[in-house]
Amino acid sequence: MTRLADNSYGKCGVRLTKVSRAGAQHVLQEYTVQVALGGAFGPVYTDGDNSSCIPTDTMKNTVYALARTNEFDCPEAFASILADHFLRFDQVAWAEVSIDEQGWSRITVDGAAHPHSFTRQGSGVRTARVRRERGASSHWGGIRGLEVLKTTQSSFTGFFKDRFTTLPESTDRIFATAVDAEWEYAAGQAGAGRAGGAAPNGGAGTLAGTFEAARAALLEAFALHDSASVQQTLYAMGEALLARCPLVRSVSLRMPNQHRLLVNLGPFGLENRNEIFVATSEPYGQINGTVSRE
C-alpha cells in the first residue's frame, strides 16, 4: 500500500511589468512571481478528482489582475496581497509567494535622471517571500547574487589540519563572493509597505526601504572587514545588516568562496608578487550562516 505523504503545487515564472504613468516620472516595476499552495488537494493526486484544484493558469491571471487593482511599493507588499488572496479559498491551508525583482535604474542624461528610460541595476537581484497559513504568517526580503571582491585584508590561517590538508596558510589573499541573503521580518511588519503614502525606499524603517539599507550594510561591512575567514566576514555582514535594519529579526547568508588562485610563474623565471591570479569556476567553498537578534 502507498499513500500521498506530502504535496504542493503552483505557478512559477509569472513575469509582470507594471508601469505607473501618473507622475512626471514613470515608475517601472518588473517582478517574476512564483505561487505555491498546500492544502486539501489529495484527491487530485489519488483519485483524479480536480474539483478542489485551482488551475495554475488561474494563478497567473490572478497575478496580473491584482497587479492592476492594487498599489504596492515593494515586492514584499505585492507578495502579501497575493498570499492573502489565495488563503481565502477553503481548500488552501497555506500559500507561499516568492518574487524576484528585476531592478532598473534611470539613465542619466545631462546629469539628470531620465523620466522614462532605464538601464538594469548593478549586481544583486532583490527578492521577497511571504508565507501565510491560517493564523500564522512569515515574510522575508532578500538579495541574490551580490558580487563583491576585495584585494587585501583577507587571510586564512590557523585552521585544522589532517593527512589530506595541502592548503598553505595565507595572510593576504583575494576574497570574492556572490552573496545570497534572505532576512526575515519581525512579526507585525507584513503590511507596513502597502498602505499608501510611504514613498518607495522610504528609509530603513519601512519594508520598501529595507532593501537599500540592507544592501548598503552588506557592501560596507564587506569592504571594511579585516577577514580571518569567509565565515567571520559573513557574521560581520549579518551583524551590520541587523544594526541598520530595524524591521529585520534575522538574516540567513550564503556565500560561495569564489577562489582566485595565485598563478605559479616560476617556470617562466618570473616572481608573482601577489599580482597575477586565476579565477576558478569549480570547485568552490560554500559558507552559510544565520545571524539573529538575541
Place this chain on the structure above:
Amino acid sequence: MTRLADNSYGKCGVRLTKVSRAGAQHVLQEYTVQVALGGAFGPVYTDGDNSSCIPTDTMKNTVYALARTNEFDCPEAFASILADHFLRFDQVAWAEVSIDEQGWSRITVDGAAHPHSFTRQGSGVRTARVRRERGASSHWGGIRGLEVLKTTQSSFTGFFKDRFTTLPESTDRIFATAVDAEWEYAAGQAGAGRAGGAAPNGGAGTLAGTFEAARAALLEAFALHDSASVQQTLYAMGEALLARCPLVRSVSLRMPNQHRLLVNLGPFGLENRNEIFVATSEPYGQINGTVSRE
C-alpha cells in the same frame, strides 16, 4: 545583541573522473561531489578562531584520495564512504554528501559496445545523497531532469473555477515535463552497494541497480497513464517506482508542467486539428508530491 543561530559550510563542484582499467572494458565514473558539514564551528564565525575549521580545500583532496583507495559501484556508495569519513572528526555533528553522476553509455561499433569509448547518456542526471549524524543516517537516490512528453491520453477537466479562471477544459492535450525524483532508501540499506561482488546495476534489489529500475518505472508509468492531471500522473509514477524498487521507502517527485499551447490559426483561415503547438518557457506549473509506503 546578535547571535549565530545556524551555520554550515562545505565544498561544491568537486569533479571526479575515475577510470578502472582492470578488465577488458574500461569502467568510467564521473561524479560531481558536494560536501556539507555542521557542528562546533561557531567560533570560526564569531571569533575568527579557525582551529576547528576543516578547510574546504581539504574536503576536495579527500574526495580524490578516497576515490583512489576505495571501490564503489554507485554514487550512493561513494557518498556513504565520504560521509562516514567526515563524521569521524570530533567537531563534526553531521555530514551531508550529494553527488551528481554524469552518465556515459558505450558507443556501439559494428553492433558491439566499445570497450573504452563513450557518449553521454540520454535525459536525466543520476543523483545520490547521504546524511550522517551521530546515531542516525539517511540516504537517497534520484534522477533530475528526466524529460518526457506524451501527445495524447492527457486531460484536465472539472477543475475549480473562480472569477479569474479563463483556462478552457481540455480532454486531449500534450503533457510534457522534466521529472525530478528523489527516493529515500529504507534504513539498513546504506552499505548494500559497497561491499565487493555486486555487479554494477545488479538489479532492483541493490543500491546500484535501483536507479535503472526506478528510471524504467517512471518512464513506463508516464507512458501508460491516462492522465486526469499532472498531479494524478505524478502519483501513479510514484506508485510504480515503489512497486519496482524494494529498497525504497518513499519518493518525492517534482514535475513542471511544460506547456504546449495550441496555436490559433484562425486568422489565417486554417483549422488547427490539435496539431500545431507553441512551447513556452514561462510561466510554468510546478507540481510536487511525495509517495510513501504505508
Place this chain on the structure above:
Amino acid sequence: MTRLADNSYGKCGVRLTKVSRAGAQHVLQEYTVQVALGGAFGPVYTDGDNSSCIPTDTMKNTVYALARTNEFDCPEAFASILADHFLRFDQVAWAEVSIDEQGWSRITVDGAAHPHSFTRQGSGVRTARVRRERGASSHWGGIRGLEVLKTTQSSFTGFFKDRFTTLPESTDRIFATAVDAEWEYAAGQAGAGRAGGAAPNGGAGTLAGTFEAARAALLEAFALHDSASVQQTLYAMGEALLARCPLVRSVSLRMPNQHRLLVNLGPFGLENRNEIFVATSEPYGQINGTVSRE
C-alpha cells in the same frame, strides 16, 4: 557623415511543436526556428519608414501557418519551405532560416516502442540551415553538442615548445569533447527531403537520413581512432562523415578539448595510476577544421 553599411533582422526562438496523428504511431517534431532577412530595408533604419518592414511577428505567424499547410520529414526541408516563402517578397534579397530540433525517442514499454509517449534523445541537437538569395542557395545540416569521451588511445607528443611551455608529453590521456558539426549539402539536394514518399531517416542518400548516418560516422570514427591530437581525430571524423554521407560536400567541425587532468595524489602517499582525474570547465582548447571533398 555616417551611413548604414550593413543590416539584417529577423525572429529568433520560434518554438514549434507539430504532432501528426494520422498513423498508428504519432509523429512528433519539435523545432526552434530562426528567420533572418536582408534586403532593401535601409529606410527603416535611416528614415523611420516602415513600409518595407515585414514585422518579426509576421515571421512567427508564418512559421506556424506553413507548418500546418506543409509536410516535411526533416528540419532541412522545413527550412527550405520557409526560405522560399520569404524570398518571394520584392524587398527581400536573401533569407536565412536556421532550425534546432529537440529530438525525442519513443519510450520502450514491454520491449516495444510506445505509439505516443517519448523521452528526450541523448547527446547532440540536430540543426539545419538554409540560405537563399536570388539565383543562389546553400543548405546545411548539423549536430551540436555531441558529447564523447575515450579513456585511452589518445596521446599528444612531439609538439612545438617555447619558453612558456610546461605541458608534459602524454602517451595515454583521456580525450573528451562535445562535437559541433555542420555539413554543407552539395547543390541540387535542397528539395530531396521534401517531396512525399521518403520515409523519415530514409537512409544516408536522403536529406532526412543524413543526420543519423552522420552521427553514427562521427561516433564510430571517434571510438576507433588512435589519436595523436584532437586535430587529427577531428580530421578523421570529417573523413568518416564524408565517406558515409553522399549528399554532403564538406563538413566543418568544432571540438573543444574538455580537459581531464591527472590529480596529484603524491601528497597523500598515493600513486595515481592514470585512474583519478579532475574535469575542468575552463580554460579549454578549441579545435576547428573543415574537411571537404577534393
Place this chain on the structure above:
Amino acid sequence: MTRLADNSYGKCGVRLTKVSRAGAQHVLQEYTVQVALGGAFGPVYTDGDNSSCIPTDTMKNTVYALARTNEFDCPEAFASILADHFLRFDQVAWAEVSIDEQGWSRITVDGAAHPHSFTRQGSGVRTARVRRERGASSHWGGIRGLEVLKTTQSSFTGFFKDRFTTLPESTDRIFATAVDAEWEYAAGQAGAGRAGGAAPNGGAGTLAGTFEAARAALLEAFALHDSASVQQTLYAMGEALLARCPLVRSVSLRMPNQHRLLVNLGPFGLENRNEIFVATSEPYGQINGTVSRE
C-alpha cells in the same frame, strides 16, 4: 578524396585577475581571454605531425606571463600585446585575441570610493578583439548585454502587411533590449592605449577611454530617441557613438526586441490602460545593423 579546407585552433576561457598594488588604490583587472591561431597547421590534422603545434596550454601560460611583464590600461591593449606575441612564430599566419572584461566598481563607504573593495558593475560586459595578420591588423572594442528599457516614445506603425500579419499598429509601446555593440577602431590606433602615461579611461580620444564614452552615447541616444522602430533607434545609437568616439570608424549593433506584451484584462472586467505587461523570453525579434563614417 578529401582535404583540409580550413583550420584554426586556440584556447578559450583563460581567466586572468591582475591586481596592481603600487598606488594608494589597488587597481583590479579581470579578463577572460580567448586566443585563436591560423597558419601552417595542416600536418597536425592530416598526418598527426605535431611539430608545428603550439599547445593551447602554452597559450594559457603566455597570457599569465605577459600579464606579469606588461602594463596595459584596457583589454584592447592587452589583446594587442598577445596577438603581437603569437604572430612572431613562423607557423602562425594570423592571431586573433578576444577579451571579455568583468567590470568592477569601487564600493562607496562614507561617500568615498574604497581603495581595495569592489562590487560588480552594472549591465554590459566590456569586450575587445584584435586580429593580426602579416601586414594587416584590425582591432575592436565593444559592449555585450547592455540592458535598457523605455516606457514610452516608442511606436511601430506603417509596416508591411500580408496575409499572415496580425500585429496591431502601436503608437506607444515599451521598448526593451540588451545591446551588443562592437566598434572597429580606425587604423593606426592599435597601440594608443598601451604606452604608459595615459590614465585609465583617459577620455574618448584614447583606447582606454572609448568604452565609457561609447557606453554613455548608447544610453543617452536610447533615452532621448523617439523611436519609430528598433531599427531606427539602432541607427540613432550608432550615429551617437560615432559622434562621441573619434577613434572609431564603424560600429555593429545587435539588438533583440525583448517584447513586453499588453495583458488582456478584459475577461476580469478590467481595463488595461497601457500599464500591465508580460515579458516573454521567446520568440524575440533580432535587429542588426552596422553604422560607419562615410
